[in-house]
Amino acid sequence: MRDVPAHVAAAPLNALAIPGSHDSYTYNLTKEFADIEGALQTIIEAFPGDFGVNVALNYSVMQNMTATQQLTAGIRYFDVRTATKENVTDDWFFFHGFYGIAAKAVMQETRQFLDAHRDEVVILHFQNFYRMDGAEHEKLKQFLLATFEDIMVPSPPKQRPLPELTLESIRASNQQVIVLYQGASRVEQHRLFWSATEWLYSPWPNTPHVLDMTDKLTQWYDARPDNKFAVTQGVLTADAQTMMANTDRDHEVALTSNCNPVLSSWVRAREAGLRGINIVMMDFPEISDVVSTVLELNYREK
Numbered sequence: 277m278r279d280v281p282a283h284v285a286a287a288p289l290n291a292l293a294i295p296g297s298h299d300s301y302t303y304n305l306t307k308e309f310a311d312i313e314g315a316l317q318t319i320i321e322a323f324p325g326d327f328g329v330n331v332a333l334n335y336s337v338m339q340n341m342t343a344t345q346q347l348t349a350g351i352r353y354f355d356v357r358t359a360t361k362e363n364v365t366d367d368w369f370f371f372h373g374f375y376g377i378a379a380k381a382v383m384q385e386t387r388q389f390l391d392a393h394r395d396e397v398v399i400l401h402f403q404n405f406y407r408m409d410g411a412e413h414e415k416l417k418q419f420l421l422a423t424f425e426d427i428m429v430p431s432p433p434k435q436r437p438l439p440e441l442t443l444e445s446i447r448a449s450n451q452q453v454i455v456l457y458q459g460a461s462r463v464e465q466h467r468l469f470w471s472a473t474e475w476l477y478s479p480w481p482n483t484p485h486v487l488d489m490t491d492k493l494t495q496w497y498d499a500r501p502d503n504k505f506a507v508t509q510g511v512l513t514a515d516a517q518t519m520m521a522n523t524d525r526d527h528e529v530a531l532t533s534n535c536n537p538v539l540s541s542w543v544r545a546r547e548a549g550l551r552g553i554n555i556v557m558m559d560f561p562e563i564s565d566v567v568s569t570v571l572e573l574n575y576r577e578k
Contacts, residue, residue, distance in 0.1 A: 296353025
């Protein structure tokens with residue numbers, strides 16, 4: 277975002293084209309179960325032992341790049357899933373079916389990047405939780421405040437139009453982080469946290485078929501609201517049938533390698549704006565040119 281033209285920096289933040297990653301911190305998943313359910317559970321039950329676990333794990337990893345590598349590549353929206361572990365009281369863990377890397381180190385890594393790049397702004401969407409009661413949510417929010425409070429963008433009053441928020445106004449306030457948190461009741465006492473329920477539009481295609489995905493994205497693109505951040509979920513979701521037919525592959529090879537080139541073409545045919553592209557979320561951003569295609573929308577002549 278540092279190098280966008282002045283007229284783009286003065287435009288509403290939810291009118292900018294912003295690359296995002298899906299299941300952002302799943303580059304280091306372990307074999308320790310977290311929320312195993314649905315298709316993953318079907319696979320593990322169908323193939324007992326390590327084979328089934330390995331197949332399920334291969335379809336749970338959605339990123340190869342670390343947090344810093346994603347930031348360096350241009351990712352500015354992060355899809356965050358956070359859990360606690362039994363007998364661990366001083367940290368949280370990212371997960372997607374399986375437990376992954378500890379959260380504190382990644383958030384501190386993100387802060388270090390932002391301190392070194394003062395014109396950059398990131399959006400952290402804490403959208404899914406596992407083994408998190410009210411006390412754990414409060415502890416997590418207190419940690420996020422300790423890490424980012426001085427650079428967090430306050431959530432606007434409900435009556436304030438979101439299009440008043442611009443990259444230019446955020447920079448003028450020396451702010452760099454928007455934290456969207458799922459569950460309105462969890463953030464009503466914290467003005468520095470944004471209710472994702474209120475401020476985010478993010479329909480999920482929930483399909484392993486790329487043409488079905490683009491049909492849904494087109495429908496939702498035409499219907500997006502202009503007073504929320506709008507996420508285009510350019511991702512495919514493996515069902516049990518897909519995994520069983522591709523047990524020797526993983527999500528990257530079986531699905532994303534086909535998805536991202538099509539997603540890039542779909543994005544290229546559209547415009548950024550309040551009624552256009554805002555955030556485009558993807559798996560494995562290094563596949564194809566989706567990130568650069570999204571960013572290029574900000575430089576087009578209107």
